[in-house]
Each structure stands twice: as structure tokens, then as C-alpha cells.
Amino acid sequence: MTAHRFGFHIPIAGGLQNVPERARRPRCDTIQTFTRNPRAWRSPSPTAEAIEAFRSGIARLRIDPMVIHTIYPINLASADKELREGSIELVAEDIRRADLLGAAYVNTHVGHAVDQSRSGAMRNVVRSLKRLLRLTRGCRARLLLENAAQKGEFHGSRFEELAALIDAVGQRDRMGVCLDSAHAYASGYPVHTEAGLDDTVAEIDRCVGLDLLFLVHLNDSKREFGSHADRHEHLGLGHIGRAGLGRIINHGKLRDLPFIMETPVDERRGDKGNLMVARRLARS
Secondary structure: OOOOEEEEEEOOOOOHHHHHHHHHOOOOOEEEEOOOOOOOOOOOOOOHHHHHHHHHHHHHHOOOOEEEEOOOOOOOOOOOHHHHHHHHHHHHHHHHHHHHHOOOEEEEOOOOOOOOOHHHHHHHHHHHHHHHHHHOOOOOOEEEEEOOOOOOOOOOOOHHHHHHHHHHHOOHHHEEEEEEHHHHHHOOOOOOOHHHHHHHHHHHHHHOOHHHEEEEEOOEEOOOOOOOOOOEEOOOOOOOHHHHHHHHHHOOOOOOOEEEEOOOOOOOOOHHHHHHHHHHHHOO
């Protein structure tokens, strides 16, 4: 049994070279970050100096694993060919950058259906994933699909949907999933109860396989169960609550995974406060 690994999504403002110092302050064991402006399609490539400063800083802090998150505008399911092609290129570029930075995983949402059928959106995602994996043949970073919170048109909020995508792509050795606790709760998985968490983990195992679950986004939910609203809250101050989050952290099938928090930073609490709560729950 290994010690719990906790960390945060670290802002990239000012450049990649600033990420290690931001990760040092709350004493992260693992981190997630962007490789570019998260709301912009175009951004300059990181310089060799920024990459070296990032890698040496992460190594010095012994952060492991390191995760890259894709940017917000991408939509691998889009019926708009230009948007879909741009999304493929950006995810492929993040996989290449992940290798340069020493990141183990690239985490992404699959996108959503707009002006098309659910089955059409699924087909677009499969084509997109196959293409971007071809474009990054030989890269070491594994691509993780994160469960979403939304309902209705296809968003990848159900684990059977993520499993169907992975099966259709046919490259299990290069793919995996990320469990977001707030998204699961919002989409109707009762992870806040002992029985509900056990059932959710069993469903992931049945649909995807726990061998492909590599990461947990540990977030409380600002909105109520089944709301389908993607609103994160400080640990223990939301609807999942301290008891529910404690069970997630200490679950026998989850506890050895890295836990990355995407919690707010405001007048109530910052990253250090949320990390303190997480570590206390890990000892409970």
C-alpha cells in the first residue's frame, strides 16, 4: 500500500517555468496543468528554457505523476469539421508536449453533440481519437477520457460511453479514464454514499476495467445530486461532504491513485486549506 498522493491543477500564467514554484507552496505530490492559454486556440510553443525549468523543478519536488489537461474550447464530437480538426490538432500537440515535459497523462473531455444525433457525435469522437493517436504514434503519454457532468446530448458523462469509445478506438495501451467525483455526483452516480461509491467503482470496473482508471479528480459539488451542473466546491463544503470524500480517498480500489483537486481559491479557503482537509480525511 502506497501513501496517498494529492495535488492541484496549477495555473500556467506567466509560463510553464512558474508551475513548479506554485506546486511547491501547497506541497503537492502530483499536479495537473495546461501547456497553453486554456481559452485560446493559438499560443506560442514553450521555449527550451521554459521546458528545462519546468522539468528540473518538477524533478526536484519529486512530483509524480504529472498530468496535462487539454484546453476548454476543444470538441472532438463536433459536427463542424473545422472545429473538430482544430481540436484533434490541439490534443495531439498536448500529447507531444506531455512527452517533452515528462507528463504521464493527457486528460481531456470528449466534447458534446451540437446539431447532430448522439450516434453521430459518438462516431465523430471515435474518428477524432483514432486520428490524434495516429498523429502521436510513438509518444509515451497516455490519453485519459474524463467523465462529464452534463446530460442530454452526448457529453461522455456515463462510463459505458467512455468504455464504448475506448473499445471502438482499439488502443487500450494508449488510453484510460479519469474519474471526477463532482462530475459523477452531478450526473447521477451516488458517490456520496458508501453503497453508491461501491456501485460506481464496480461499474467502472465492469465497463472500462479498473486497469484503465489512472486518475481521480477530487472535487466537492456546489450543486445537488443529479443536477448535471459542473460546479466545483471546496472539500467538505459541498453536497458530497467530508464523509463522502473521505470514503472516496480511502476506497480500497481508489486510494493508490493520484488525487488532483480542481477546487476554488477564494476568501474561504485556498489550496493549502483543501490539501489539509484531504490529508486529514486520508488519515480518518
